[in-house]
């Protein structure tokens with residue numbers, strides 16, 4: 001079966017780092033809207049130039065832009081064993097749009113992992129990443145704080161959306177990269193076993 005996973009959490013919580021380990025282990029296809037947008041900016045496409053205005057001040061890029069990118073990637077990667085959505089959805093409008101796109105393909109989100117890291121640790125990690133990543137949105141503490149505020153205002157409500165669907169699992173995302181990955185692997189394997197071992201009746205959904 002196709003397994004669809006959302007890695008959810010504030011900037012700096014380790015979504016990109018853990019996505020790489022998940023891909024190596026499960027051969028899922030990584031869909032990072034941040035990576036897609038940075039590639040558009042690098043290639044100076046019209047979409048990239050528009051997106052840059054938002055990203056440079058730590059704001060979210062408009063919903064319709066990222067939804068269109070995800071939609072075209074879902075079509076382009078029809079052979080995938082599973083998808084990891086990294087950094088998407090970031091608003092409840094995006095979450096609803098994603099549910100519709102997946103329903104059209106007779107699939108759904110199976111698991112949402114909420115990466116939990118204290119705010120001061122996030123800032124420390126992002127300032128450190130900024131020294132090597134070349135990412136303009138990691139360059140100053142001011143932009144980093146704006147991104148974290150944007151996350152708490154617009155993105156964290158998306159967690160409630162998935163909690164209501166009984167799909168949300170919190171992951172303590174501090175400790176070594178390996179420790180965090182082991183926690184993630186346990187949750188994926190557990191969910192996968194539930195989905196494949198027996199038909200899921202409504203009262204068994206978790």
Ligand SMILES: Nc1ncnc2c1ncn2[C@@H]1O[C@H](COP(=O)(O)OP(=O)(O)O)[C@@H](O)[C@H]1O
Pocket residue numbers: 009010011012013014015016017018125126128129173174175176177180
């Ligand atoms: N478990 C961890 N412990 C310490 N640093 C981490 C951990 N996971 C990721 N990082 C570091 O934090 C920064 C942000 O990680 P990243 O995966 O890019 O986060 P996100 O994609 O959620 O913004 C990176 O510099 C990364 O090396």
Ligand SMILES: [Mg+2]
Pocket residue numbers: 015016034087
């Ligand atoms: Mg990332």
